[in-house]
Amino acid sequence: MTRQARIEALLADAFTPLHLEVVDDSHLHAGHVGAQDGAGHFRVRILSERFRGLPVLARHRLVYEALRSMIPTEVHALNIEADAPGERASPPDFIDT
Secondary structure (H helix, E strand, C coil), X not given: CCHHHHHHHHHHHHHCCCEEEEEECHHHHCCCHHHCCCXXXXXXXXXCHHHCCCCHXXXXXXXXXXXXXXXXXXXXXXXXXXXXCCCCCCCCCCCCC
């Protein structure tokens, strides 16, 4: 199983998301000190009821907690967009149910 697939599985299990996107951006950080040991850079966009009413920092902490087994050995950096359904009208391509 790839790191990306493992991230998707862990997040799906933790949040039962209505939408989940995980993009491996590691190639954009080749040579970066944190990535030299093979840990990756990932972008996560997740839509889940679990985030309703939580501030951004609390949402990010929940995502990091769900991926704790992969940090820092497999995941060096995360770019996280975590929303509850109906919260955000933009970006327009983000699913808004």
